[in-house]
Amino acid sequence: MRSVTRTMLTTGAMLMGVVAVAAQPPQGVRPAVLITEMPVASVPGPARSPQAVIDRVLSFDANADHRVSRDELPERMQGLVARGDRNADAALDSDEIRALMKAGSTPPTRVSFRSQSMEGLRGVVSDLRLPQAKHVRALVLVSGPVVNRVPDSALLGEMKALLDDEEYENFVAAATRLSRNPQIRGGVVGGIVKGEFRRPE
Amino acid sequence: MTRILCGPLLVLSFALTAAALSPSGPAARRTPNLPATPYRYANVALPAHLTPPGQNLDNTPADNPLTDDGATLGRVLFYDKRLSANNTTSCASCHVQAHAFADPKPVSRGFHGALTDRRAMPLVNVRYYQRARFFWDERAGNLEDMVLLPIQSRIEMGQDLKQVVDTLGRDKTYEVLFKRAFGAPQVTEPQIGKALAQFVRSLVSYRSRYDDGRARARTAHDDFDNFTLQENRGKALFMRNCSACHMKDGNEHFFVPTPANTGLRGNDPSADGGVGDVTLRPMELGSFKSPSLRNVEVTAPYGHDGRFASLDKLIDHYSDNAILDPNLGYMVPVGPLKFTTSEKAALIAFLKTLTDRTFLTDPRFSNPFVE
Numbered sequence: 110m111r112s113v114t115r116t117m118l119t120t121g122a123m124l125m126g127v128v129a130v131a132a133q134p135p136q137g138v139r140p141a142v143l144i145t146e147m148p149v150a151s152v153p154g155p156a157r158s159p160q161a162v163i164d165r166v167l168s169f170d171a172n173a174d175h176r177v178s179r180d181e182l183p184e185r186m187q188g189l190v191a192r193g194d195r196n197a198d199a200a201l202d203s204d205e206i207r208a209l210m211k212a213g214s215t216p217p218t219r220v221s222f223r224s225q226s227m228e229g230l231r232g233v234v235s236d237l238r239l240p241q242a243k244h245v246r247a248l249v250l251v252s253g254p255v256v257n258r259v260p261d262s263a264l265l266g267e268m269k270a271l272l273d274d275e276e277y278e279n280f281v282a283a284a285t286r287l288s289r290n291p292q293i294r295g296g297v298v299g300g301i302v303k304g305e306f307r308r309p310e
Numbered sequence: 311m312t313r314i315l316c317g318p319l320l321v322l323s324f325a326l327t328a329a330a331l332s333p334s335g336p337a338a339r340r341t342p343n344l345p346a347t348p349y350r351y352a353n354v355a356l357p358a359h360l361t362p363p364g365q366n367l368d369n370t371p372a373d374n375p376l377t378d379d380g381a382t383l384g385r386v387l388f389y390d391k392r393l394s395a396n397n398t399t400s401c402a403s404c405h406v407q408a409h410a411f412a413d414p415k416p417v418s419r420g421f422h423g424a425l426t427d428r429r430a431m432p433l434v435n436v437r438y439y440q441r442a443r444f445f446w447d448e449r450a451g452n453l454e455d456m457v458l459l460p461i462q463s464r465i466e467m468g469q470d471l472k473q474v475v476d477t478l479g480r481d482k483t484y485e486v487l488f489k490r491a492f493g494a495p496q497v498t499e500p501q502i503g504k505a506l507a508q509f510v511r512s513l514v515s516y517r518s519r520y521d522d523g524r525a526r527a528r529t530a531h532d533d534f535d536n537f538t539l540q541e542n543r544g545k546a547l548f549m550r551n552c553s554a555c556h557m558k559d560g561n562e563h564f565f566v567p568t569p570a571n572t573g574l575r576g577n578d579p580s581a582d583g584g585v586g587d588v589t590l591r592p593m594e595l596g597s598f599k600s601p602s603l604r605n606v607e608v609t610a611p612y613g614h615d616g617r618f619a620s621l622d623k624l625i626d627h628y629s630d631n632a633i634l635d636p637n638l639g640y641m642v643p644v645g646p647l648k649f650t651t652s653e654k655a656a657l658i659a660f661l662k663t664l665t666d667r668t669f670l671t672d673p674r675f676s677n678p679f680v681e
Contacts, residue, residue, distance in 0.1 A: 161592055161595070162595070184427075185427060185428075185587070186588070235546070238533075275652050282653060283550075283653075
């Protein structure tokens with residue numbers, strides 16, 4: 110249900126984004142930001158396993174007694190002992206660390222950030238801040254039926270003829286960044302979904 | 311003649327050194343130079359772009375509103391070395407005004423010269439960090455508690471709060487300052503925290519060249535009339551590649567609103583785990599809070615461990631480095647940005663427009679113990 114709600118919110122926001130784009134004057138185009146909640150568990154890896162955290166905390170066990178005492182921990186982590194020491198031995202063992210992890214296991218609602226351009230290569234050209242005549246000519250070159258097209262060899266050749274070396278290098282770098290972003294490549298117009306911040310306990 | 315003078319001068323020099331190092335030395339007892347009418351800290355009018363309608367980023371709690379007298383007391387406490395066990399270290403020893411209240415050293419040193427784990431963060435527009443969590447690992451849940459922790463740290467200032475209360479309670483200057491700030495002359499631990507927090511919240515930067523240009527621009531994305539072509543190009547690059555995190559929702563305090571993993575931990579399980587070391591959430595190992603980018607020009611070296619000596623090196627990290635952290639992507643799902651040399655120069659030119667010289671030299675924030 111929650112994911113359905115989230116999808117609806119995202120879709121709604123994207124539609125709002127489309128409306129917003131349509132309402133914008135041509136000179137006012139600017140990058141949109143797509144902010145979506147990212148399912149934390151979707152990216153696997155050994156560093157995300159509970160054991161990695163237990164190993165991390167016990168790595169401070171200087172006297173190898175399989176417990177980590179307050180003094181063995183860096184100051185910034187000493188609060189863990191006060192939070193998790195269940196048997197009052199002024200130290201944490203692996204069970205107590207695991208319990209601490211469980212107590213704090215509710216993942217915070219987090220947001221991830223993706224920037225994307227609604228203007229595709231036109232935005233790339235705009236960012237170059239070229240002299241007016243060159244700017245207009247470059248805009249004509251990159252405009253076409255597919256706004257977010259990846260520059261092909263013909264376009265690159267035309268741009269190389271138009272721009273000086275530094276401008277051309279910057280154009281290629283920005284166009285490459287643009288083409289690496291699949292959302293931009295797909296021509297998806299973004300909206301904004303607000304995330305909630307977890308307030309301090 | 312020289313020989314005659316050398317002896318007494320040496321003796322005087324030793325005496326001054328001993329006095330300065332002594333816990334009860336004159337350096338520890340100096341009286342702060344304060345204006346007859348307190349400086350204005352409360353109700354400072356910020357430009358419209360820092361207070362957009364519908365956004366409340368202010369983390370000031372209802373029970374500790376910012377007042378001129380409270381922040382004045384906080385300023386004196388901030389610079390008072392008697393808050394450390396051996397009278398050598400104040401908050402300002404690591405939070406240096408000329409460096410936007412950051413430590414210019416890669417890793418901060420405590421009152422005995424021992425190294426801490428990290429460098430002191432810049433204190434810029436902290437009031438507008440909406441999450442109201444503090445330190446690189448966000449282990450402190452409010453500013454009033456946070457400011458008391460370095461005082462009690464065995465490495466940083468090594469002082470017992472009861473000792474601070476006792477020492478300051480015998481100082482007539484503080485009697486007056488506490489009475490003005492809180493209505494009673496008694497020095498208490500919570501009020502030390504509140505006053506310091508008020509001073510820290512007063513450290514708001516809003517008079518940079520960016521702010522000057524922004525005041526006449528329709529949006530942050532438009533070219534600013536006081537910027538060079540390179541600065542406007544850098545701004546455009548920033549807006550396209552960096553603003554999604556550093557200006558979320560158009561926030562021009564330039565905070566990343568939550569901790570982020572930018573690949574600083576790499577694949578090293580023994581490296582500082584940041585937020586994950588506090589929350590014990592596996593996916594948060596390697597995440598760190600980011601300071602505001604305002605005044606970033608003067609807050610080098612960068613990163614929690616000061617590993618980036620310059621803005622150039624910092625941008626190189628995002629531009630060129632292969633980042634191996636397995637948790638990367640949790641918050642910053644971007645690959646190397648591959649900026650050209652010209653783009654890097656433009657980005658740095660733009661970042662330097664965020665420098666606020668008035669903030670860095672503002673007498674309201676300066677050391678009141680300087681003669």
